[in-house]
Amino acid sequence: MKQWIDRLRRERTLRPEEFRQLLTECDAELLRYINKQAQEVSLLHFGNKIYIRGLIEISNCCRNNCYYCGIRKGNPNIERYRLTQESILDCCKQGYESGFRTFVLQGGEDPVLTDNKIERIVTNIRQEYPDCAITLSLGEKSRNTYERFFKAGANRYLLRHETYNEAHYQQLHPAEMSGKRRLQCLQDLKDIGYQTGTGIMVGSPGQTVEDIVEDILFIERLRPEMIGIGPFLPHHDTPFAQCPSGTVAQTVLLLSIFRLMHPSALIPATTALATLASDGRERGILAGANVVMPNLSPREERKKYELYNDKASLEAESAEGLIVLQKQLNAIGYEISTERGDFIQCTTDY
Numbered sequence: 516m517k518q519w520i521d522r523l524r525r526e527r528t529l530r531p532e533e534f535r536q537l538l539t540e541c542d543a544e545l546l547r548y549i550n551k552q553a554q555e556v557s558l559l560h561f562g563n564k565i566y567i568r569g570l571i572e573i574s575n576c577c578r579n580n581c582y583y584c585g586i587r588k589g590n591p592n593i594e595r596y597r598l599t600q601e602s603i604l605d606c607c608k609q610g611y612e613s614g615f616r617t618f619v620l621q622g623g624e625d626p627v628l629t630d631n632k633i634e635r636i637v638t639n640i641r642q643e644y645p646d647c648a649i650t651l652s653l654g655e656k657s658r659n660t661y662e663r664f665f666k667a668g669a670n671r672y673l674l675r676h677e678t679y680n681e682a683h684y685q686q687l688h689p690a691e692m693s694g695k696r697r698l699q700c701l702q703d704l705k706d707i708g709y710q711t712g713t714g715i716m717v718g719s720p721g722q723t724v725e726d727i728v729e730d731i732l733f734i735e736r737l738r739p740e741m742i743g744i745g746p747f748l749p750h751h752d753t754p755f756a757q758c759p760s761g762t763v764a765q766t767v768l769l770l771s772i773f774r775l776m777h778p779s780a781l782i783p784a785t786t787a788l789a790t791l792a793s794d795g796r797e798r799g800i801l802a803g804a805n806v807v808m809p810n811l812s813p814r815e816e817r818k819k820y821e822l823y824n825d826k827a828s829l830e831a832e833s834a835e836g837l838i839v840l841q842k843q844l845n846a847i848g849y850e851i852s853t854e855r856g857d858f859i860q861c862t863t864d865y
């Protein structure tokens with residue numbers, strides 16, 4: 516299968532059956548090989564620089580009831596919060612002073628955070644920080660709403676499709692949600708001109724290898740600027756509390772597949788991967804990831820944004836811990852970049 520990996524690097528794709536076999540039969544040696552190939556491609560495109568994005572979790576209130584997610588509407592056991600505009604701007608200020616040039620506003624689908632309010636927040640951040648990128652990750656909105664946020668100054672939007680297969684989508688979400696709607700949102704975001712991110716959880720309940728192959732092929736067609744891949748991790752207050760986590764091996768295999776297929780995509784080593792294994796972030800980078808997203812949220816709220824058990828939010832996961840992060844990255848030959856880190860299409864062969 517080494518030849519397939521070489522071909523994946525050259526031609527940026529494989530046949531569905533080859534992907535399927537790679538996903539089921541990749542042993543430790545082959546995993547090391549594909550990780551190395553992907554790391555090389557990442558080094559060729561980005562050098563040894565890792566972009567940082569300041570994550571601001573603006574609300575853990577959500578109208579949705581996704582079975583995997585700790586901040587689902589049906590969880591009565593978490594303390595809900597919503598940051599004020601002042602608090603969000605304060606997070607940006609602290610982030611800016613630490614060197615962040617991208618702010619990611621992430622939150623549940625909170626009906627109290629109306630389009631007007633979000634638009635105002637984006638407008639104010641844009642005015643205050645003209646040199647920064649604003650990324651939103653606020654779930655499904657109408658095309659019109661996405662357009663308003665874009666005009667207000669947002670540049671990027673993260674919306675994982677979670678799974679391309681509709682039957683699997685229905686296993687992860689209540690009936691009122693639809694995979695089709697999610698895909699329409701992604702198309703709208705792309706059409707409007709956002710740098711668009713999508714992705715999946717690895718090892719989510721009910722996920723089959725065929726589902727993952729469909730996800731790979733969907734992402735190939737969509738050509739998103741950002742690809743978010745992290746392991747599923749159970750949360751104790753959800754219907755999936757007893758389900759097993761995704762594995763580090765499967766996650767870094769997929770990271771490498773995506774890096775080889777999408778050399779210039781912005782791919783984070785996710786917090787979920789860092790939560791699953793103490794060396795998760797490093798393993799992600801050594802498999803081709805080139806972004807990390809430290810937490811800029813106020814300390815008191817951080818533990819309330821618990822999407823899964825034991826979500827990492829201290830040390831290298833936090834903005835205060837940038838020095839720790841810098842050390843971890845140095846130890847594997849990388850450095851933090853304080854550039855904005857916009858998507859740049861690669862034009863050469865790697």
Ligand code: 5AD
Nearest residue numbers: 583584675716746747748787822823
């Ligand atoms: N485990 C891993 N990732 C999760 N997310 C939500 N809940 C979990 C979980 N239990 C991810 C989803 C979502 C992103 C913000 O967090 O993929 O898109």
